[in-house]
Amino acid sequence: MASDRDASELVSRSFSGILTSKQSGDLTEAVEQSVPLRNYAKLSGMIQDSVSDIAMRAAAGDDSLAPGLSADAKDRMRRSVSQEQLKRSRSGMGISRTLGLESSTVADNRSTTETGRTMSSEFTFVRKLGEGGLGTVWLARDVKLKRLVAVKEMNADAAEIPRAWARFHREAEITGHLEHPSVVPLYQFGTDSRTGQPFYAMRFVGKRTLVNAILEYHERLNAGKDVSMDLHNLLTAFISVCQAIAYAHSRGVIHRDLKPENVAIDNFGQVIVLDWGLAKTSTESEMGAFGGISGMASDPDFGKTVAGEVIGTPLYMAPEQAAGNLDNIDERTDVYGLGAILFSMLTGSAPHQASSIRDGQPVRIHELLKSISENPSPSPRSYRPNIPSGLEAICLRAMERHSHSRYASAMDLAEDVQKWMAGRSQRREQYDNARSEGRELRTSLQSSVRDLERNVRFMASIPPIQEIVDGVRKHTNVELPAWRERLSLIFQGLLRANCDFSSVSFCEVADGQWRELVRVERHSTDYSSVRAIPGSRLASGPLTSCMQTALDLNPEEVHLALSADCGTKSTGTPGKSKPSMLSAGVPVYDSRTEELFGFVRIEASLDRLIESEMRDRLKSTADLVVLDNDCSIILHMNRTAGRIRQSEGRPMTEFLSDWPEVRSALKNSGEFYDEHNHAIHATRVDLIPGRYSLAIVQSVADRLTPRPVRPESCRI
Amino acid sequence: MQDSIASEPESSEPPELDPTQWVDQHGDYLFRYAFSRLRDTNAAEEVVQETFLAGIRFLDRYNGRGAERAWLLGILKRKLVDYVRMRARFDRDGLTSDGGDPTAQMFDARGNWRAGSMRFDLPDQSLESQELWEVVKGCLSHLPQGQADVFVLSVMENMDSDQICRELEITPSNLWVRLHRARLALARCVSARWMQEESNEVVENGK
Structure with a gap:
């Protein structure tokens, strides 16, 4: 077999039963040799069986799979069914008569005197x-x-x-x-x-317009649904509108009444710009191109008439239109109208909606027009804060108050929106990968904590522990020093095999005091050095409440705590007040008397545990930061610069202005998903349930650099 | 003939269907079927509604040989495929690419498993199918649409590869790439979520 990847492809193909006998043989051999491949094959099989089972249960009418149709949906469907039935019955009788509508026939007869023919x-x-x-x-x-x-x-x-x-x-x-x-x-x-x-x-072209599409998008957005495709479709439609307007401009026609109501979307997604009733041609020469149009645009009264009529829909109007500067109306007036359509897509409101109401009452038209012509254009984020910054910038440029500051053409505007969409697509993929990596890291960290629990449970169950208990309690005449030596060797082996572990000890408990019987620890600066503590240096002291909690547990139950909380001898970095050790303890009972004897405890360095999981993780992320429970940085890694130690110990608020929003999402749901900008992803890792969590924060595109802020109290 | 054992000849007239009863009699069933395939409430509702409307339009084609529900299910299956095809057409990314590729995250440059990429405890074999399905469903919803759809058409609808290629207008090699990526991404996601859920259970039990 060439590689694991090739073998995994064979596994996938095997589910469709199209392997040759040679491939089948190769696959069997590869599966026997590779645990990951075997896991992949088994898990894929379980997934396949699960999906097939659900498919069959759905076909068999298993109503436990999902709720049925909502009452609203049923009502809607009943109406559709009865309308369709009515329509079918009418079609047999003739539409105009059975509909009972005012029936009328429009006929166009033209005769040409030269030929006498009529069409x-x-x-x-x-x-x-x-x-x-x-x-x-x-x-x-x-x-x-x-x-x-x-x-x-x-x-x-x-x-x-x-x-x-x-x-x-x-x-x-x-x-x-x-x-x-x-x-x-x-x-x-x-x-x-x-x-x-x-x-x-x-x-x-049907009755559906951009208004419907915008309303649906904002309904879904407000309901918290995934709207990335809806926005994509809206922007695609917007680009089509820009292209249609650019074409009209190339023919010398300015629409002058662009708004979502005037853009129809047919059943196949085709965008159609409607209502050219207020359009004007820009030059006399182009008027000539239209042959039959006899000087209407040059009629001074015509412009005034038009201006009087557009007042009816001023919510999307450009400042020069509102000011009545008909001489200044050109292609950039339509660019403003396109910006206004983009504005309503992003916010769900017309750009001048807010100006049209004062104290709960609609303002007079001439006041509104004055406000539009004199005030700066509104900002989309003042209507809706979470709008992607790139799109807002495009919208603001298209809607600049002074026409010379706007995009020079509708095509330039379309091009910028296309560029934003292409960048977003790439960013989104990168972001999704980063999210997936963040989740994997969370899982790995939690898995490491479970390893710690498993190891301490195992250490408490090995025979030398009971031999030492027997020796201390004098049940039998055992050689206590020899058994302590054996246990010490096992503990040393454990520390050498797990570089995250800092120490392992076996303690006796009596009369409210604890006393170490065996302790092995890692050197605080030379991590490769593991040493057994001589009997004369073994520690002892009064039991802390944390230790008591561990001792109250039943055999094989593990108590997790921070070393600082548990009053143990920490080998963490000197000078740092924050907890850097995780302690896992399990009670030890005397097997002869069944009385509590003491406990076995492993301490693990959080710092090393995190760093070892970080290796090779920075693929889709520019910066990756791990925060401890009080939101200060434990570890900061950059894809190119590596580990940045200057950031460590500093509060996250110095690095991220939106941190309060991120923290709030972490507290409430355990994850922050930045669906608008795809810039920051954060996930919470609960190490000690309810008491100690870490946060993994990933910045997908930008470096995280400190900025001056006031200190703030924080707890994840 | 009194002693004839021949059955009575069936009526040549198909039974009369009553579309006004369809929503109440078959709505929930068809919706659950569609939802299991499309994983989206709005999409499933739309497809069921289209099924009813098409049923009314094609009432005259019902020959009475099968049950009314089975006849409607046949229409629904057709509408499901139409919906997936339409969705793929609107999703331009889906047409031009296969979406996310998990292989880079799971294999190194030489094609070997990356350390830890398949490091997980397998879910218990005796696991409740419903429980596993909840996890798989969540993972399916995070797959790129183009991958999830071919996986569903292949595994749930049992469509063969020729049919899927024809319906979605993709090449066989593209189909295989999508299916393989879907399986890899699903395995990776299900195992990660499974471990996560186990951890959550530990957390809950710890309370």
Whole structure:
């Protein structure tokens, strides 16, 4: 077998039963030789069995697997089912009649005097989609082509006003001249042969707009769900809008009324920019390109009329529009409108929403317009603090009050959003890896503590312990010095095999006092040196409450504590007041009398235990920091600089301005997940349940460097 | 003929279905089935609703040979695959890449297991399937969508590799890479979580 990786691939393939006999033989041999591979194969098998079992139970209708549909969902489905049934029953009888709606037929007859020929179209109205001052939009069926279309019909009242008629015509012409996948395609412009009112037919794109998508995104965000894909989809749609507007600009058309309501999203995610009714062409020469448009933009009254109408939707308006500076309206006005759409995606509110209300009452329109034109643009973070900083910067630049400070074009804006998305995708992957590594480290540390427990339990059960108990209690005539020597040798072997362990001792307890019988410890500076303490130097003293707690346990039960709490002789770094030793003790009973005799205790150096687990861990992280219970740094490692000892002992608040938020998440849920910026990940490691925890903090992108702050009391 | 042993001929008319009863009679069942595959409440609800609507549209195709529930389940299975395909299309990252690759974290440059990457205690063989499933479910939700979906289609829906490749428009080699990465990442995640849960139990017992 070439490598473990190749062998693991064979294991994966074996679950689909497509191994050749040679591969099968190789795999059997590899599994016999490698414990990790055997573990992987066994565990994968258990996972496969578990998943298959659940699949079968779901098919068999096991209702213990998950709750059923919610009452709301059932109501919604019942409504959908009955609507669909109704629709099916209507389809057999003819839509317009059975719907009972006002049925109308728009027919367009055109005759050309030169040839005398007549061409006509026929649309049957299905239902009204929307209504504005200028016209009404209908869902209609193209009778000849047998397809659904949207028909915008000019209202009878508006048709009496020549300028409104001209504007309606102009809107259709501008829309019709913009041929882009994200601009609604216009099929036909004409007049109703019966009423003489103008209409145009265009593609029916459904009723879902960016407003719906933004609302759904913020609902999910507020419900605490994973919204990374929703934001990705929104930004993808935003880029499409930018591209459509950039195309319109290239044809000399400025939209001037960009807002989420004017962006439709069809069932396949295609984005369509609607409502070009307020659009203007930027130059006379480009007007010529549109052939039939007869000087409307140069009509001074036309601009004023438009300005009067856009007041109806000022919440997304650019300052130059609000100020009525029509001469200053250009492509960058649309860049502001695009920024305003991005703003509402990020915050769930229109940019000028806050300015439109004062003391709970809506402000007057002219006051709002004055405020928009005179005040700096709002900041997205003032609406919602957790917005990714990169996106906020893009939004702020697009919405600069002075148009010359904005992006020069809609494409420049789109490009910056694309760059942010690409960077985020890479950062997210890096962050997820760091998160996974942090969790592994937590598991490893907890596993090391369990090793400590196992070792102390084992040491308390070996035969020399009972021989020494017998000797001290004089049950038998044993050679006490020889057994102490044997136990000392075993203890030395234990310390040599576990470089995290600092000392191991066996103590007798009597009359409220403890007395060491055997003690082996690691040299405090030369870690490789392990020594047995001679009998004359063995320690003794009064029992502490911590020791008493350990002694109150039953045989083989392990008591974990900090050495400082347990009043033991610590070999930690001199001068550091914080606890640096973990102590595991297990009571020893006299097997003949079944009375309590003493205890065996192992002390482990936290510092070394952590550092040994850190090795080879810095893969996805720039900086990794381990904090002790009072939020001061025990260990700080950097991917390039290695261990940074200057940071050790300093409070975390000096390194991270958002530390209170991180600490709060650690206290409450044991993990801090930075879903917006993917910069910091933190996880809590409970070493002594309820009393002593560590925190692992990883900074994915940036170095953690100290900053001056006031000291703050803290406990994880 | 009085002494005939032939069974009565079946009616050629299929039984009449009543869609107004579907939500109450089959909603929970179909939802649990969909949820076990998609791991997302909204997605499962959407697929069940689509199933009911498609059922109404294709009422005339019900031939009455199977149970109503089995017929709806057949539609649901089709809708599940459609949903996964649509989700993959919208997830551009999923189309262009396989998502996270756990191999770098588990193997060194020479392809050998990294120290500690498979250092775990295996869950007890007699473990409750439900208990293990809870852990596996959590891990599935952290897999890249492109990996989790092929794993579910392969293991839960028993689709063969040709079918999966055709439905998701991916190559066989891409499918194998995704499945292998999914299995590696699941093993790694389940073992880590399992140890974590055991530690938590120790903590709780310690209280």
